[in-house]
Amino acid sequence: MLAAGPRGQPVPGGLMPPGARRRGRPPAALLLIAPSIVFMAALFLWPLVAGVTQAFTGPGGPTTAYVRRMADDPYFWDATRNTALLIVVLIPLQFALALAMALLLRQRPRFAGLHFYIWVVPLAISDLAAGLVWLSVFTDRGYLNSVLDHLGAGPYAWLSFENPSTMFLAVVVAELWRATSMVFVIVVAGLQNVPRDYDEAAAVFGATYRQRVRHVLLPQLRPSLQVALILRTILALEAFAVAQALTGRNFPLLVGETYQWYYQLQNPNVATAIALVVLALSIVAAVGYLRLMRGQPGMHG
Amino acid sequence: MSRRGGLLVQLGCIAVTLFMGVPLYLIALAALSSRESLNRFPLPLLPTSLSGETMSTFLRSTGIVGGLINSVTVGLGTVALSLAVGLPAGYALARYAFRGRDPYQLALLLTRALPIVVLSVPLARIFLDTGLYDTSYGVTLLHTALALPTTILITSAIFLGVSREQEEAAMIFGASPLRAFVRVVLPQALPGIAASAMFTFVLSWNEVLGASILTLNRRTLPAQVLATLADSPLAFRFAGGLALVLPALVFIAVVRRYLLNMWGTTLR
Numbered sequence: 001m002l003a004a005g006p007r008g009q010p011v012p013g014g015l016m017p018p019g020a021r022r023r024g025r026p027p028a029a030l031l032l033i034a035p036s037i038v039f040m041a042a043l044f045l046w047p048l049v050a051g052v053t054q055a056f057t058g059p060g061g062p063t064t065a066y067v068r069r070m071a072d073d074p075y076f077w078d079a080t081r082n083t084a085l086l087i088v089v090l091i092p093l094q095f096a097l098a099l100a101m102a103l104l105l106r107q108r109p110r111f112a113g114l115h116f117y118i119w120v121v122p123l124a125i126s127d128l129a130a131g132l133v134w135l136s137v138f139t140d141r142g143y144l145n146s147v148l149d150h151l152g153a154g155p156y157a158w159l160s161f162e163n164p165s166t167m168f169l170a171v172v173v174a175e176l177w178r179a180t181s182m183v184f185v186i187v188v189a190g191l192q193n194v195p196r197d198y199d200e201a202a203a204v205f206g207a208t209y210r211q212r213v214r215h216v217l218l219p220q221l222r223p224s225l226q227v228a229l230i231l232r233t234i235l236a237l238e239a240f241a242v243a244q245a246l247t248g249r250n251f252p253l254l255v256g257e258t259y260q261w262y263y264q265l266q267n268p269n270v271a272t273a274i275a276l277v278v279l280a281l282s283i284v285a286a287v288g289y290l291r292l293m294r295g296q297p298g299m300h301g
Numbered sequence: 302m303s304r305r306g307g308l309l310v311q312l313g314c315i316a317v318t319l320f321m322g323v324p325l326y327l328i329a330l331a332a333l334s335s336r337e338s339l340n341r342f343p344l345p346l347l348p349t350s351l352s353g354e355t356m357s358t359f360l361r362s363t364g365i366v367g368g369l370i371n372s373v374t375v376g377l378g379t380v381a382l383s384l385a386v387g388l389p390a391g392y393a394l395a396r397y398a399f400r401g402r403d404p405y406q407l408a409l410l411l412t413r414a415l416p417i418v419v420l421s422v423p424l425a426r427i428f429l430d431t432g433l434y435d436t437s438y439g440v441t442l443l444h445t446a447l448a449l450p451t452t453i454l455i456t457s458a459i460f461l462g463v464s465r466e467q468e469e470a471a472m473i474f475g476a477s478p479l480r481a482f483v484r485v486v487l488p489q490a491l492p493g494i495a496a497s498a499m500f501t502f503v504l505s506w507n508e509v510l511g512a513s514i515l516t517l518n519r520r521t522l523p524a525q526v527l528a529t530l531a532d533s534p535l536a537f538r539f540a541g542g543l544a545l546v547l548p549a550l551v552f553i554a555v556v557r558r559y560l561l562n563m564w565g566t567t568l569r
Binding site: 027028029030031032033035036037039040043044046047048050051054097100101104105107109110111112114115116117118119120121122123124125126127128129132133134135136137139141142143145146147149150155177181185188189192209230231234237238240241244245248255258259262263268271272274275276278279282283286 | 307313317318320322325342343346386392393412417419424426442443445450507514530549550552554
């Protein structure tokens with residue numbers, strides 16, 4: 001450790017053979033990150049600026065025509081309502097289930113490895129695939145109705161637009177199935193950092209299991225839960241292929257409407273306008289969570 | 302733990318495993334049933350009439366094999382490009398203190414909050430102008446952009462885990478920094494990098510919306526399935542579902558060991 005810099009820069013000249021170049025060249029770190037900066041500027045910043053331009057500029061200069069066209073479409077408001085409803089119902093369910101799963105696994109059940117594998121498989125399943133998987137269950141002549149039939153109950157049109165509540169239920173179940181594993185993995189990783197002694201100490205002093213979860217584990221898990229909450233909400237805002245696979249356009253979601261406007265209606269400007277609404281909602285959600293969490297006592301950041 | 306508590310834990314685990322596992326069984330069952338048995342009602346719940354007919358019809362449909370090839374091309378391209386751009390940056394984050402390090406890291410985190418849809422539609426316009434529209438290069442670029450922040454953060458976590466002393470020792474004995482990296486750091490970091498590469502591949506394999514918007518004829522598999530969804534029979538959709546799910550089973554089986562590290566540490 002002869003010439004370690006402040007954060008231990010490897011050999012800034014000191015360990016090089018004498019006479020090696022040490023004149024004013026750009027720092028190595030900058031050279032290493034430069035390609036990624038260029039890349040991200042080209043593929044994040046540029047489209048973002050182009051998108052705002054696209055949504056607010058018509059053939060004859062600046063216009064709000066596209067935004068008005070978006071707002072005049074009844075599907076847009078349905079989609080906004082459905083997206084909000086999905087998030088409000090789905091996220092709490094998802095966190096409750098993920099926490100329960102993590103706590104179950106912490107008890108070191110038998111076949112823990114097998115359980116863990118099955119529980120995290122959906123992590124690598126796309127929302128389109130999840131929609132198709134659950135389509136086989138909920139479709140009119142699908143597996144759920146087959147089971148009901150075996151039990152002597154009549155078939156039910158789960159995905160019919162006449163039954164909006166079961167249609168919503170199907171989308172929630174499919175999303176719960178697909179995306180809970182992500183929260184689960186984050187929570188399990190967070191739990192690994194909670195020393196078992198804390199838990200055991202609380203138990204020695206007579207804390208019940210419920211008390212230990214509430215006062216020992218949950219506070220320690222907070223940073224993990226925060227990240228998971230922000231990520232999941234933003235990702236849930238982007239859900240669309242699940243609903244598309246299960247219900248077509250009967251259960252419109254915001255991102256699905258972008259797809260419709262771009263594809264079926266061939267209007268990229270309105271599509272971009274809706275996309276910007278999704279972006280705005282993502283930002284509002286992220287900032288909202290951060291402010292809310294900062295307000296809590298005992299929080300940092 | 303009491304005996305009753307232990308039993309409850311077992312039952313809870315089994316219940317969750319059934320919820321997660323039964324749909325996988327059902328989609329496999331549906332996709333591997335003959336067309337004739339899919340038309341029956343009630344559907345058989347046990348694999349009594351297995352047949353490759355549904356899957357092979359699916360594979361022979363227009364655009365499916367092409368989509369499969371495109372998906373693999375785009376996936377491999379995304380892995381290569383995101384590693385080429387991301388590895389050096391991850392290394393820099395792990396090893397150097399430099400001005401702008403914190404804003405750079407913050408920018409990486411922020412880009413992950415950017416919905417794909419916001420990028421895709423304007424990118425389609427840009428790609429139309431630059432001749433990248435409807436090519437696998439265009440989709441590869443978009444997927445690389447999506448994967449890059451995660452790749453950088455994951456690889457920097459991996460490099461942090463490789464001891465710097467060994468690298469310095471190699472250089473004391475006259476190895477150039479590049480040689481020290483290739484001979485000392487890379488072999489130790491390789492398993493982690495491989496896991497990260499697979500993560501990138503799956504991200505690309507699963508991405509539907511951007512691939513749908515950026516292509517017309519050269520669609521990836523999910524984009525092809527989505528585009529023909531409305532006018533295809535149920536059997537086709539089930540087969541498509543299984544085709545999209547299978548790689549997930551393999552992927553998770555392989556990277557299970559790295560999962561908690563990758564998602565756990567880099568997300569926080």
